[in-house]
Amino acid sequence: MALEHQSRLQRSILVVERDSSLQYSATKASNNCMRQQFATKINVEIAQYAADFVKRFGNYFGSDPCVPNPPIRDFGYLYLSDSKDFTQVLEKDQQLQSQLGAGTQILSGKTVKEKYPFFHTDDLDSASLNTKDEGCFNALGMVEWMRSASCENGVEYVSNEVVNLFVVNDQVEAIELRDGQKIRASKIVNAAGTRASQVASLAGIELPVEARRRYTYIFSVERPLEQDLPLTIDPSGVHFRSYTENDYLVGCPPIEPDVAVDVNDFTFAEDAWKEKIFPIISARIPQFSTARITNSWMGHYEFNTFDHNAIVGPHSNIDNFLFCVGFSGHGSQQAPACGRGIAELIVYGVFKTLDLSALSYDRIPRGLPLLERAVI
Ligand SMILES: Cc1cc2nc3c(=O)[nH]c(=O)nc-3n(C[C@H](O)[C@H](O)[C@H](O)COP(=O)(O)OP(=O)(O)OC[C@H]3O[C@@H](n4cnc5c(N)ncnc54)[C@H](O)[C@@H]3O)c2cc1C
Numbered sequence: 001m002a003l004e005h006q007s008r009l010q011r012s013i014l015v016v017e018r019d020s021s022l023q024y025s026a027t028k029a030s031n032n033c034m035r036q037q038f039a040t041k042i043n044v045e046i047a048q049y050a051a052d053f054v055k056r057f058g059n060y061f062g063s064d065p066c067v068p069n070p071p072i073r074d075f076g077y078l079y080l081s082d083s084k085d086f087t088q089v090l091e092k093d094q095q096l097q098s099q100l101g102a103g104t105q106i107l108s109g110k111t112v113k114e115k116y117p118f119f120h121t122d123d124l125d126s127a128s129l130n131t132k133d134e135g136c137f138n139a140l141g142m143v144e145w146m147r148s149a150s151c152e153n154g155v156e157y158v159s160n161e162v163v164n165l166f167v168v169n170d171q172v173e174a175i176e177l178r179d180g181q182k183i184r185a186s187k188i189v190n191a192a193g194t195r196a197s198q199v200a201s202l203a204g205i206e207l208p209v210e211a212r213r214r215y216t217y218i219f220s221v222e223r224p225l226e227q228d229l230p231l232t233i234d235p236s237g238v239h240f241r242s243y244t245e246n247d248y249l250v251g252c253p254p255i256e257p258d259v260a261v262d263v264n265d266f267t268f269a270e271d272a273w274k275e276k277i278f279p280i281i282s283a284r285i286p287q288f289s290t291a292r293i294t295n296s297w298m299g300h301y302e303f304n305t306f307d308h309n310a311i312v313g314p315h316s317n318i319d320n321f322l323f324c325v326g327f328s329g330h331g332s333q334q335a336p337a338c339g340r341g342i343a344e345l346i347v348y349g350v351f352k353t354l355d356l357s358a359l360s361y362d363r364i365p366r367g368l369p370l371l372e373r374a375v376i
Contacts, residue, residue, distance in 0.1 A: 012154065014185075016177065018161035022143075024266065026193050026331060029299020031216060031251055032139040033231055033241070034333035035077040036102035037130055039093045039373040040309070042358040043330070044100045046337040049354055051133035053336035057142060061149060070138040075228040075242055076131030080112070080124055080284075082235040087126040093374060094128055103132040118225050118285050119232075129230065136231075136241070139332035162192075165202040165321075172203055172321045187346050189322045194263045194302045196325035203318060207311070208364065209326045210260035211300035213253070215272045218295040220247040221288055229285075238280045239376055247294060250277050251376075266298050301329045307369035312338045312359040313345060322346070323361055329376060 022028045034054070036047045054072055081087045090106060097104040107115070109124035151157060164176035165188070174184045192199040194211035201207075224246040231241035240250035255276050256269060273293060282289040304311060304326030311326040324342050327334055341356040351357065358370055 011186075012156065013150075014183065015150075015155060015157045016160050016162050016175070017157060018159075018178075020157070020159045024264075026300060026302055026327075027140060027143055029214070029216070029297055030139055030332040031136070031241075031249060032332055033077075033134075033136045034072065035130070035134045035231070036097055036100075037077050037079065037093065037104055037128060037134070037374060039096070040358075040370060041096065041100065042356065042370070043309070043334075043372060043374075044097055044102060045354060046334050046356075048101070048133070049337040049340075050333045050335075054137050054142070057145075061145070070141060072133055072135050072137045073228075073242075074131055074133060074135040076129055076134045076230040078112070078116075078230040078232045079128045080232060080235055081126045081128075082123050083125055086235070089373070090126060090128040097130070102130055104128050104130040116227070116230070118287050120284055120286065123235075131230070134231075137333075139335070143335075162199060162202070165199075167203050167318060170317050170319075172318060187320050187322065189324055189342055189346075191324040193325070194300045196302060196323070198263075200323075203315075203321055205315060205318070205321075207323070207325065208306040209302055209304050209311075211263045211265075212258055212303040213261050213269065214251060214299050214301050214329070215254070215268065215277075216249060216251045216297050216299065217273055217277060217293050218243055218247055218249055219288075219291040219293050221292070222290040223287060225285075225287065232284075233376060234280055234284055236276075236280050238277055240281055248288075248291075250281060252277060260303075261300070263300065266300075268296075268298050302327055302331070304328050306364055308372045308375045309370050310334055310338055310359050311361050311364070312341055312356045313361055316362045316365055328372070 034047055034050050036044050038044050051072060079090055081090055094104045094106050107127045107129055109121040112119055112124060112127045113121045161178040162175050163178050165172050166174045172188050174182050176182050190196055190199050196209045197207040229242045229248060231239060233239045238252045240248055243249040252272055255272060308328045311323045313322060315321045322342055324338055337354050340353055341351050344352045363370060
């Protein structure tokens with residue numbers, strides 16, 4: 001939760017974080033990838049902004065030699081299609097992405113085999129691939145740097161929990177923290193991840209955001225591939241990619257129905273590796289038949305059930321209560337554009353860098369979803 005509140009001298013910013021280790025946040029669980037292969041214009045533009053932001057990250061910190069300037073490891077995203085219907089979807093999305101300047105190409109199964117000989121491709125109809133500014137980046141490292149740099153520049157962080165919001169005449173006037181402190185604020189940003197709907201309900205607002213399980217496994221193989229593995233989205237929904245030099249990351253949604261779970265429940269409800277992942281990855285890449293798990297974690301998507309897209313901007317009636325939530329699995333890459341957008345709304349009252357109004361809260365009460373088909 002971030003607040004803009006009045007201090008003695010000037011406007012100030014307070015960030016309230018219930019767990020400053022971020023241990024159970026979506027940010028900590030992220031697979032840290034970015035792509036421009038989205039199906040909505042705004043998401044492609046946000047991804048392009050993210051790529052630019054990551055590449056210039058060090059520049060935002062002046063001459064500090066310690067600031068990481070992490071590259072995007074652009075092995076690309078590779079969507080595999082095993083049907084004519086899905087190929088048509090990929091082609092339609094490629095046209096949009098290409099109009100916006102993204103380098104997505106549609107490949108035949110044969111071309112996939114030529115470029116990446118380790119794949120089994122007999123069942124494939126086509127694939128889409130972009131290796132420019134798509135891949136993984138050090139999202140968590142950037143969050144840590146932003147946190148320490150903002151502290152040095154006067155932003156205050158408190159380790160506490162927002163437990164109440166005081167709404168008077170359609171304005172949130174103050175928040176209450178777990179230890180009973182009440183703090184007045186002129187603007188309040190709900191950036192509470194999987195708990196966003198819980199925080200919104202403190203102001204009597206229903207928000208269609210819920211926690212959904214997502215599994216991640218890191219594995220090694222006896223004989224690593226001779227080239228980077230793009231983030232490959234198998235037709236089954238399992239996705240896998242190069243992790244470090246010689247090992248790999250694989251992720252997937254639950255085998256059981258993908259439903260809301262308790263925000264505190266981080267158990268593995270099923271053996272996704274054995275029942276789903278291993279059979280799929282070893283069939284797609286026979287060299288992976290020696291795969292051995294070296295690490296795994298279960299994280300929660302902050303899933304927007306209304307249209308799988310972020311909600312960015314003020315509530316329709318309580319206009320000093322802003323949202324930056326509901327990223328549905330792509331918040332690491334959307335943080336730069338959406339964070340900046342929220343800052344612009346607070347400082348200028350309008351979006352300046354990128355018009356994010358397509359992601360406004362208002363689309364929810366108006367029943368106008370901005371459906372993002374390309375969800376992983
Ligand atoms: C397994 C997995 C893989 C992913 N892979 C990718 C990827 O490859 N690329 C990508 O772009 N995105 C990915 N994501 C999504 C991305 O991680 C999230 O969208 C993003 O991190 C959301 O950030 P956030 O700050 O909104 O939420 P969070 O990181 O969850 O942060 C919310 C914070 O709010 C705090 N909080 C909650 N309630 C309160 C309260 N009442 N008071 C005070 N503090 C509170 C919490 O403690 C938490 O730290 C992935 C997510 C998961 C789970």
